[in-house]
Amino acid sequence: MSQGLIRIRGARQHNLKNIDLDIRTGELTVVTGPSGSGKSSLVFDTLYAEGQRRYVETFSAYARQFLDRMDKPAVDKVEGVPPAIAIDQTNPVRSSRSTVGTMTEMNDHLKLLFARLGQLFDKDTAQPVRHDNPDTIYAELAQRAAQAGDPRLYLTFPVELPANTSAEQVEQWLSASGFTKVQAEREVATPTGPRKVLDVIADRFRLAKAEKARVVEAIEVALKRGGRLNVYVETSGSDPDLSATSEPSFDIWRFSTGLHCPDSDQRYTDPIPSMFSFNSAVGACETCRGFGRVIGVDYDLVIPNPKLTLRAGAIKTLQTPAWQE
Numbered sequence: 001m002s003q004g005l006i007r008i009r010g011a012r013q014h015n016l017k018n019i020d021l022d023i024r025t026g027e028l029t030v031v032t033g034p035s036g037s038g039k040s041s042l043v044f045d046t047l048y049a050e051g052q053r054r055y056v057e058t059f060s061a062y063a064r065q066f067l068d069r070m071d072k073p074a075v076d077k078v079e080g081v082p083p084a085i086a087i088d089q090t091n092p093v094r095s096s097r098s099t100v101g102t103m104t105e106m107n108d109h110l111k112l113l114f115a116r117l118g119q120l121f122d123k124d125t126a127q128p129v130r131h132d133n134p135d136t137i138y139a140e141l142a143q144r145a146a147q148a149g150d151p152r153l154y155l156t157f158p159v160e161l162p163a164n165t166s167a168e169q170v171e172q173w174l175s176a177s178g179f180t181k182v183q184a185e186r187e188v189a190t191p192t193g194p195r196k197v198l199d200v201i202a203d204r205f206r207l208a209k210a211e212k213a214r215v216v217e218a219i220e221v222a223l224k225r226g227g228r229l230n231v232y233v234e235t236s237g238s239d240p241d242l243s244a245t246s247e248p249s250f251d252i253w254r255f256s257t258g259l260h261c262p263d264s265d266q267r268y269t270d271p272i273p274s275m276f277s278f279n280s281a282v283g284a285c286e287t288c289r290g291f292g293r294v295i296g297v298d299y300d301l302v303i304p305n306p307k308l309t310l311r312a313g314a315i316k317t318l319q320t321p322a323w324q325e
Contacts, residue, residue: 004026005023006022006078006079006080006081007021007077007080008022008042008047008075008078009076009078010077011041011046011073011075012074012075013041013045013046013074014038014045015038016041021042045073046073046074046075046078047081047084048070049070049071050073050075050078050081051078052084052085052086054081054082054084055084055085059104059105063104063105066103085100087100097278097279111273111274111277114273114276115271115272115273115275118271120268122261122263124261125261127261129259129261129266131258131259132256132257133257134216134220137219137255138212138215138219141153141215141231142207144233144253145208148233150206150207150208151206151235152233153204153207153233154183154201154204154231154233154234155202155204155218155219155229155231156183156199156200156202156222156232157202157222157223157227157228157229157230158197158198158199158200158230159198159200159226160188160197161198165196170182170198174200177200179200179201181200182201183199183230184232185197185199200225200226202222202225203215203217203218203221223256223257227256228254228255228262229254229256230252230255230262231252231254231255232250232251232252233251233253235250235251
């Protein structure tokens with residue numbers, strides 16, 4: 001028997017006359033012909049019927065009771081047929097939520113596959129979202145810095161302070177925390193009112209000249225202190241010695257921990273199998289609740305002409321039924 005080949009010999013099911021046929025596996029094979037030529041007898045009643053037995057044996061006893069059994073086909077032999085499923089034009093589902101995937105228990109495996117191997121992308125920026133740690137962030141920094149020509153990097157972390165904090169209070173907080181430099185100052189809106197955010201410098205260096213231990217330590221400090229890491233990348237023409245009145249030219253690389261997109265500030269939860277199940281409230285469509293259809297009132301059919309008053313519309317309906325218009 002040749003590998004990757006299904007060999008059918010002496011197929012006599014229904015109107016087939018001792019058909020011999022070889023079908024390659026791993027390819028899409030289309031069977032065409034006029035009505036009554038034996039297409040269904042060959043595909044469903046012979047090939048599928050022989051492969052169904054091997055496929056059914058892979059399921060539990062509970063699943064077998066929902067699968068139809070086919071008679072043994074009239075054929076001399078069928079070699080190389082893998083476990084098979086058939087999807088025809090009939091609807092053998094047992095409930096409104098039943099599908100081919102639920103009947104064959106294939107959905108259970110697909111849900112686990114999507115939950116374990118699925119890649120998350122932010123809904124606003126389309127950027128990949130994954131769990132980062134100091135080592136993965138260091139690898140990303142090294143790759144970006146090499147592409148940018150090893151610019152000077154300023155590793156900072158955000159700190160929120162009350163909006164009315166004075167400059168003296170900021171200096172006192174920095175000295176007490178062991179930091180001396182602030183890269184940027186901005187104001188953000190919060191539910192309790194506007195708050196001042198400082199991007200405090202954890203360390204600054206050129207990555208090619210800094211030891212990995214130093215860089216990883218700065219990343220760990222930034223993530224521990226602020227939960228996020230903002231890396232200011234010095235571009236050409238910027239002034240390394242920043243002052244309060246200068247307008248430096250910097251690019252910003254943002255990082256964070258957990259399933260969080262620092263650019264859109266969207267945080268996500270880890271995927272679970274129920275997210276990919278239409279039978280679960282977590283994964284079901286909010287509109288159809290997993291049924292694939294919506295039952296409602298089409299007001300355009302109820303009120304064909306919204307410009308008419310209720311009295312005029314009722315009179316017109318009595319005089320000319322809608323089905324005659």
